[in-house]
Amino acid sequence: MKRPPTAAELNLCLCHSCGLACDMTDEPHQCPRCDAPLHRRKTNSLARTWAYMFAALAFYVPANLLPVMNTTMLGNGSDSTIMSGVLEFWEHGAWDIALIIFIASIAVPGVKFVALSLLLITVQRDSLWARKERSKLFRFVELIGYWSMLDVLVVALVAALVKFQALGDIEPRPGILFFGLVVVFTMLSAMSFDPRLIWDHSAHQEAVDEEVMDEPIQS
Amino acid sequence: MNPSSHDETGNAPVKRRHFGVSLVWIVPIVAVLVGISLVIHSKMQEGPTIVLNFKTGSGLTANKTEVKYRNVVIGHVTDVALSNDQKNVNATVKLSKQAEGFTREDSKFWVVRPRIGAGGVSGIDTLLSGDYIGADIGESNARAKHFTGLENPPPITYGEPGKRFTLHTQDLGSLDIGSPVYYRKIPVGQVVAYALDADGKGVNIEVFINAPNDAFVTDNTRFWNASGIDLDIGANGFSVKTESLSTLLVGGIAFRAPDYNPNDTAAAEDKTFDLFADQQTALAPPAGQAQYMVLRFDQAMRGLKVDAPVEFRGVEIGKVVSVNLDFDAEKRSFPVNVGIVIYPQRLGRAHTNLLKALNHTTEDENGAAQILSTFVDNGFRAQARSGNLLTGQLYIALDFFPKVPKVAFDASARPIVLPTIPGSLELLQEQLQAMVEKINKLPVERIASNLDGNLVELRKGLTQFNSKTLPGVQSTLLDVSKTLQSASSTLAEDSPQREQLTQTLDELGRMSRSLRELSDYLGRHPESLIRGRPEGVAPIDMKGPPRN
Numbered sequence: 053m054k055r056p057p058t059a060a061e062l063n064l065c066l067c068h069s070c071g072l073a074c075d076m077t078d079e080p081h082q083c084p085r086c087d088a089p090l091h092r093r094k095t096n097s098l099a100r101t102w103a104y105m106f107a108a109l110a111f112y113v114p115a116n117l118l119p120v121m122n123t124t125m126l127g128n129g130s131d132s133t134i135m136s137g138v139l140e141f142w143e144h145g146a147w148d149i150a151l152i153i154f155i156a157s158i159a160v161p162g163v164k165f166v167a168l169s170l171l172l173i174t175v176q177r178d179s180l181w182a183r184k185e186r187s188k189l190f191r192f193v194e195l196i197g198y199w200s201m202l203d204v205l206v207v208a209l210v211a212a213l214v215k216f217q218a219l220g221d222i223e224p225r226p227g228i229l230f231f232g233l234v235v236v237f238t239m240l241s242a243m244s245f246d247p248r249l250i251w252d253h254s255a256h257q258e259a260v261d262e263e264v265m266d267e268p269i270q271s
Numbered sequence: 272m273n274p275s276s277h278d279e280t281g282n283a284p285v286k287r288r289h290f291g292v293s294l295v296w297i298v299p300i301v302a303v304l305v306g307i308s309l310v311i312h313s314k315m316q317e318g319p320t321i322v323l324n325f326k327t328g329s330g331l332t333a334n335k336t337e338v339k340y341r342n343v344v345i346g347h348v349t350d351v352a353l354s355n356d357q358k359n360v361n362a363t364v365k366l367s368k369q370a371e372g373f374t375r376e377d378s379k380f381w382v383v384r385p386r387i388g389a390g391g392v393s394g395i396d397t398l399l400s401g402d403y404i405g406a407d408i409g410e411s412n413a414r415a416k417h418f419t420g421l422e423n424p425p426p427i428t429y430g431e432p433g434k435r436f437t438l439h440t441q442d443l444g445s446l447d448i449g450s451p452v453y454y455r456k457i458p459v460g461q462v463v464a465y466a467l468d469a470d471g472k473g474v475n476i477e478v479f480i481n482a483p484n485d486a487f488v489t490d491n492t493r494f495w496n497a498s499g500i501d502l503d504i505g506a507n508g509f510s511v512k513t514e515s516l517s518t519l520l521v522g523g524i525a526f527r528a529p530d531y532n533p534n535d536t537a538a539a540e541d542k543t544f545d546l547f548a549d550q551q552t553a554l555a556p557p558a559g560q561a562q563y564m565v566l567r568f569d570q571a572m573r574g575l576k577v578d579a580p581v582e583f584r585g586v587e588i589g590k591v592v593s594v595n596l597d598f599d600a601e602k603r604s605f606p607v608n609v610g611i612v613i614y615p616q617r618l619g620r621a622h623t624n625l626l627k628a629l630n631h632t633t634e635d636e637n638g639a640a641q642i643l644s645t646f647v648d649n650g651f652r653a654q655a656r657s658g659n660l661l662t663g664q665l666y667i668a669l670d671f672f673p674k675v676p677k678v679a680f681d682a683s684a685r686p687i688v689l690p691t692i693p694g695s696l697e698l699l700q701e702q703l704q705a706m707v708e709k710i711n712k713l714p715v716e717r718i719a720s721n722l723d724g725n726l727v728e729l730r731k732g733l734t735q736f737n738s739k740t741l742p743g744v745q746s747t748l749l750d751v752s753k754t755l756q757s758a759s760s761t762l763a764e765d766s767p768q769r770e771q772l773t774q775t776l777d778e779l780g781r782m783s784r785s786l787r788e789l790s791d792y793l794g795r796h797p798e799s800l801i802r803g804r805p806e807g808v809a810p811i812d813m814k815g816p817p818r819n
Contacts, residue, residue, distance in 0.1 A: 099293040106299035110306045118309075126399045130335050237302070 065090045093246050098172060100244035105168050108237035111230045112161060118227030121207050125220050133227060134158060134203065156202040157231070164200075164238045167193045168245065175249045183250050190247045197242055200235040204228055318346065318366035321373075323380050323404065325420040328360035330382055330402025338364055338373075338380070338404040341428075345370035345406065362420075364404070374416070377409030379429075381421035393424070423448070426463045432482035433460065436538065438494050438524070440546035443474050445498045445522035452478050453497060453525040459484035462524065476546060478524060491532040494546050495553035498522035512550075529554055561589075561612040562639065564687045566653045566667065567597070570697050572607040574663040575655055581611045581667040589613035591667060609655075610686075611667060615639070640682040647680040647690060649673070655694040665694070 059065060063076045067083035067090060074083055074090055081090040094100075119131030132140065134157045141150035167189050174186060207228045214222040330336070331351045338346040346366035354361050364380075366373055383405045385394045397403065404420075407429050426449050427433075443465055452460035460480035467474055480488055500513045513519060524546065528535060538544075547553035572594055581589035593610035615622050629642060643651070650673045658666045669689075678690045693701065761768055793800065 096293050096295065100295045103293070103295040103299050107302035110299060110302035114306055114309050126401075129337075233302075237298075 060092065065092050093248060093252075094244065097244055097246040097249060098176065101168060101172055101241050104237045104241035104244055105165065105172075108161070108234045108241060109165060111233040111237065112165075115227055115230035115234050116158070118230060119225040120203070120227035120231060121211070122223045122225050123220075124222070126218070129221075131225060134231070153203070156199060160196055160200045161234055161238060164193055164197070164242070168238070168241055171245060171250070186250050187247055190242075190245065190250075193242050197235075197239045200238065201232070204232045204235065316368045318368045318371055319374050319416075320349075321364050321366060321415075322417045323362045323364055323420045324354065324417065325360045325362060325382065326422065328362070330384060330397075331360070331362050331404075332401075336362075336401070336403055338366065338370075338406050339383075340370070340373070340406045340408065345373065348404070362404070370406075372408050373406055374414045375409035376411040376413040376415045378415075378418065379407040379409070379421055379425050380418050381405050381424045383424065386423075426461055427479050431479075433480050434482075434485040434488065434538075434540045435463070435477055435479050436488060436494075437541060437543045438476040438478060438546040439468075439543060440474050440476060440496070443476070444496050446476060446496070446524065447521060450522045450524065452480060453523055454480075454484060454487055454527065456525075457484075459487075475543075476524075486537050487528075488526065488538045488542075489528050489532070489535040490538050490542075491535050492526050492528045492538065492544065493553035494524055494526040494544050495550050496522070496546060496548055497525035497550075525550065527554065560616070561614055562687075563592075564611050564613060564689050566609040566611060566689050566691050568607045568609060568655060568691050568693075569604065570607075570655075570693055572609065572655060572665065574657070575607075575609065575665040575667075579658075579664070579666045581613060581669065583618070583669045586617070588615070588617040588669075609667065611653075637682075640687055643687060643689070644680050644682040646671070648677065650675050651689075653689045653691045655691075655697075657694065 059073075064073050065076045065081075066072070067074055067086060067088055069088040070083060070086040072083055072085045074081075076090065076092065078084070082088070083090060116134055119133050121137070122129055122131050124130075134153070138150045138154045138158070141147070141153065171186055171190055171193075174181065207224050211222050211224045214220055325331070328351050331348055333348055333350050336348040336351075337344045338348070344367075346364050348362050349365045350361075350363035352361050352363075353359075372378075381404070382402050383394045383397055384402050385398050386392065405424055407425055409429065446462055446465070448462055448464065450462040451458040452462065460478055462476055463479045464477040465474055466477075478494075497513075498519075500511055500519065502509075502511055526544075527550075575591065575594055577591055577594060579591040580587045581591065589612050591609060591611050593608070595608045595610070597606050597608045598604075599606055618625075625642065629638065650671045652670065652672050652675055654668045654670065654672075655665045656668045658664045672692060675692055680690065681688065760766070763769070796805070799805065
């Protein structure tokens with residue numbers, strides 16, 4: 053117990069915009085210097101994370117089932133979904149490219165869903181299990197979030213470049229829109245999650261907050 | 272919800288945002304709604320799935336090959352697999368919602384490939400883009416899931432304006448699906464199908480005439496096979512007729528109505544016409560109802576072929592349909608049975624007048640037999656005549672032979688049996704035969720021996736004549752010579768007889784002159800016969816010769 057007191061113990065909170073340590077006993081919770089609203093934790097973090105993740109999951113289905121791209125070569129067009137593209141590359145021996153697409157487009161969102169669910173559930177259950185690893189996991193999820201847009205970028209680039217009229221033409225299909233939405237919502241979900249929640253209970257195990265974690269602290 | 276734990280000041284907590292559920296849940300709800308709407312949309316867009324049965328899967332690729340109608344994609348192949356019996360290929364096709372009509376039972380599907388056929392080249396675009404499945408919507412109300420793909424694209428698409436007609440003919444000739452149909456040498460349609468008759472005795476050819484030219488097919492229109500070349504060597508020289516160069520290669524059909532056909536109306540759809548062999552027979556007057564008759568000839572019928580003409584007074588009114596041997600048990604002979612058909616309508620006005628005169632209708636066969644009966648009584652006979660002396664081709668001539676012996680005619684027999692007389696050439700042959708036989712019967716040997724005896728007698732007579740008569744003749748000739756000599760001396764220049772003769776002749780001359788003068792004078796002065804010669808009139812010879 054040599055650690056300094058936490059902000060919550062002192063009823064203090066940093067202003068998000070100007071960094072001033074404010075007294076949370078004042079009402080309303082507002083930075084006395086810059087008038088920004090003060091929150092101890094991200095507002096409504098768990099509910100938002102869950103909601104965005106469910107939205108992403110809902111879009112994940114059409115993103116994988118609908119075609120993302122239409123390739124027309126010499127008047128013979130064909131739609132391809134993400135998975136069919138992976139399979140096509142795989143069958144043609146380009147297993148490395150297939151692997152990249154598979155990881156970036158299918159595995160990463162999947163990993164994100166699993167990781168976020170794990171984080172959310174453990175936080176809600178006040179679990180003390182592997183908290184450092186869970187923190188690392190969260191940082192990892194945030195890191196790979198950007199790379200999921202790879203697919204969208206590829207389709208956008210190719211569709212813009214390959215315009216050879218009758219010879220060859222590539223057009224985006226609605227699947228890529230849903231795929232983009234999946235990526236956006238998983239990123240939103242990850243952003244809504246407050247990693248401090250992992251540690252909240254460890255610091256004050258004896259003084260458990262009466263607050264339910266998914267409750268807003270107050271705005 | 273729990274009130275905040277920092278409410279010590281007693282101020283009522285600001286209840287601005289305390290709904291039971293956070294508003295952020297709207298986001299996943301919207302996402303799920305979007306997903307559900309997508310599912311519903313795709314379900315609604317989803318058309319029927321059909322299975323097409325093709326002979327080969329060439330050009331068919333799952334998820335790639337499209338089904339097109341009028342070059343609009345209406346579906347795509349989702350699976351290509353062998354049929355259960357491994358003899359065909361089943362292509363599963365997912366049609367779009369709007370193409371639901373293509374499940375009609377009589378819809379047609381075929382693979383569009385580059386083709387070089389009778390009608391030209393088609394499907395060139397598929398060389399680059401790959402094959403696709405062409406479709407044509409049917410009109411049946413029944414729906415089907417399984418279709419048999421056509422090997423060749425149907426020549427016309429459903430709903431094309433125009434009319435279909437059926438042509439009946441003996442054989443297909445060089446026609447094929449896609450063969451053009453010409454009207455005044457302009458292609459106006461094509462052959463779309465052909466099939467054998469139910470009994471296999473003919474071919475039904477289905478043609479399609481495009482609108483608006485289908486209006487030219489009238490009830491009286493004749494169709495003929497325009498395939499190939501029509502060579503004509505006649506009195507006017509040598510002429511070649513052909514409908515067009517392409518009909519030489521792929522065959523074709525032409526049609527036209529005869530020039531004079533009043534009250535002609537456009538033919539109804541699916542009307543059946545006869546397909547004639549050539550234009551000449553097609554445009555000939557209609558043959559009308561055929562009348563079958565049998566002729567029995569007792570002589571050989573070499574040169575009489577099926578289709579040989581039957582003529583009545585030089586007008587062709589029918590043709591020979593069969594030439595068969597028969598056995599006559601009574602006469603122990605082998606007569607030739609010749610079957611002919613006669614088209615009474617070809618008699619033209621004679622036929623109508625005859626019917627009118629005898630109050631018969633065309634269909635009345637008994638009436639026709641009655642007429643024939645009276646004709647036969649008047650010497651109506653059939654005769655095989657030689658149409659061509661070089662080739663010995665025969666034709667059948669019907670005519671009246673008033674001098675022939677009467678024969679019994681059975682008017683109730685069916686088919687009608689017409690009596691015959693031998694042909695002209697046969698008649699001649701028979702007469703020659705009879706003559707030769709008569710000559711054969713002459714007693715030539717007896718005549719020769721008699722003649723021989725006579726000649727011997729003659730020779731004997733001549734010897735006698737030489738030995739006995741000739742010397743006598745010689746002496747007689749000498750006597751004759753003497754007589755002639757004496758006669759010649761009598762008539763010599765200086766003989767007294769000659770002189771007297773000259774004088775007598777002079778006297779006669781004078782006498783004749785005075786007689787002429789007298790007659791002249793009397794001609795001029797006939798009164799002098801009564802009154803005598805008037806005074807002062809000199810005799811004519813004093814006045815000079817008279818002027819004629």
